[in-house]
Amino acid sequence: MWGIVLQRGEGSPSLARQIFQQISGSILEGTLPPDEALPSTRELAKALAVSRHTVSEAYDMLITEGYVTSRQGAATRVTEHLCLDRSRSSRPEPLVTETFHPLSSGVAADFKTGQPDLRPFPKYVWSRLHSDAFSQLTPDLLGYSGPDGFSPLREEIADWLFRSRGLRVDPKNIFITAGATQSLSLLADLLYRDEREFVLEDPCHTAVPTLLRNRGYAYRPAPVDEHGLMVEETGFDWDSVDISAVYVTPSHQFPLGGILPANRRTALIRHARDNSFYIIEDDYDSEFRYQGAPVTPLYALDPERVIYVGTFSKTVFPGLRLGFSILPEALQKGWKHLRLYADVQCPVAEQAALAEFLRTRKMDRHISRMRKLYGQRRQVLLEEVDKIFGQAVVQTWGDASGLHLALQFAEGNFDRKFVREAKDSGIRISTIDKYSLTAGKHTDKLLLGYGHLEPEEIRKGVALLYDYWRRQSGIAGGKSKRDDQSFDIEKQPPN
Template identity: 60%
Template structure:
């Protein structure tokens, strides 16, 4: 009579199947408002189920307000529940795009994941989880785990000579989340963020997505050109002074002092993104800009390039004045990072295993850089020269007289080469058309040699 067909071997309980069918009939108008439902005993008999099963279905309908039940009266459909049917939208089968394969992939910012000590990390993860206090399985706060913040402070001191308090360190889900939160933290109506040009396009889009207007400041071989800074209408400054992305320069002390004076004079904060300065192949790591003015500079660090990108742990070092507002924003964004990776990373830092891993990878990447430079010298002879400091996981190359734009990049992809023109990361187009970015950290020496020869052949065919 009621057209209820039950799947008795299904995963959904019989009571919920009855509830769902009656609910849909009510919404579709097949059962009118005010109409009485059969008694639980009667419907149970029709469906050959227990009366308790039907009673449970009716209780769900009553709890959600689809029907009204009064003592001594039949259960009736509530008023105002009938809805017109919406047009059926046929769902096509979802097909995930297959990652494009390349004959050579010069992607930037990619560490070599083959050398990450997975078994050791797994051991640390299990060990720290077993020892984790019960209260850390709850909400531990927007600052991040204290042991990790203390270990990061110690890591910054021994690796960069940077003295910071663990109380000024706040854990984030990577540098991108840090920028999202900082955009909210520093936003001022009608103000612009000053940003290096060229800069990392992903970071640019992250800031633009938060509604910030961008004002590009040109970059040369030494980094941000402070002569082009203008304070009127500015709200904050984003820089990569230790290894400018993508051109690779180290901001010299005179420009750093000028930048800080500019920020002080215009009451601005400087966001310093230190994304990969651990991998420097000529001398020690560059001292952060933060060391020159901890109350004016916000330092952003990440472990994505040091360890592996899927480890979504970064951090910011904040001036005291911004602590409470940061906590408020983080609580209302996602509260905190999961504690498990934080605890494992704290132990990895505490045992100095991270230090040894960085030293190993620095040697490895340095050797690969030399292979890249030697192969370029042998293949392209004198028609190119590198930009920037000997650091990081990519190299910026200038080929005077040549032109590398989006069409070039697409033709290269069709040829089987992924390579990024600097133009892709430029805000004001046309100033760096003669430069390419070659990511090499994830490539073995033979892959680098074969890739450069392939790039040379492609450029020769398309010149």
């Protein structure tokens, strides 16, 4: 009757819903016109070989949702004004599971940055801790536990900051976030003031200028040298610019790698105090320092002016989506309000598992193990670059830390074309120019991520990069043209 066809089988909607859908569909299409009477439930049940109860249920749905009107003693009739040209929905196709930035199979030398090696992560240990932590959560904690974060995690982070960096932080100033990205996104909204600008390191990670642009917030670049932000040579006067906040990476400048020295730190703090702005300190990878201890956060100098942003993406895994901000009391109320209406809070189970990972010191052990591994890889990369390119052609920038390395070439014009054609040659690499707010100032530098690469992959990668670079530079022989393309080492030591 009416072309109704029913599917039976697991995963199908109930028969009543199928009848409802096909009748309401005909009403929307106009095939069943307004005021048309529906057959009795007995009649339709017989025609479709289903129980009368099933048809009654379908009719109830039609009445509830207003497709038909039923009056006692009269036939059930189609409501008026329901005709609607329905867009057809296409048949679903199965999705292919893919990672977002895959280590593509076509890439022979993958120097992508910000990629920790996830293979040695102690999945079993994590899973067990997660399970233990979850089982101990009371029903209340499965509900909303607050935009500031799970208290035991905030306390464990405070302890960890103290034992790893000597930082004394009150747990109530630690706010858990879905990674540094969310910290930066919320801080942009929290610190933005009309007619004021954010000051960004130039170059810096693309995420920050992009999220500010998304919101229409103005920003101003401040140049970076081998020691990080050039605080006293910004090209502008700190006292005559209206600033919402300054974004810095003082422990390991991204992407150039410098450590901001104490005199620039104190100068920056003085400017912040004099001109009432906040400093956002993004400490994205300082756990992985290979010579000496982690650098002291700028935060230690003035917890009222500096907002410290930390992440567990590099130390645990990016898919965990946990990080934190340390906020002065003056900003906490506004932060909680913004967070509440952004996504309320982070998942409680993940927070509880991370608290256990910290409490049991599994975190410290994992970091120590990875630091050794990444340090060895960095060493291999440095040796290979030195051996293949030579110090006269390529010099390295930055502190011995993190998962990436900036290389400066004696001559080089590394632009989008260079990157695109490198990709065609099976090499994934970034230029520093990509991260520049003022284009053209760092076109002689490349950025190599190495944390995720085995020594053999690094060696092969550097060799491929050298071949590609030679072809691009038009160098015929097996040796680089030292005369044209080499540093005067005496005159220009970059770090």
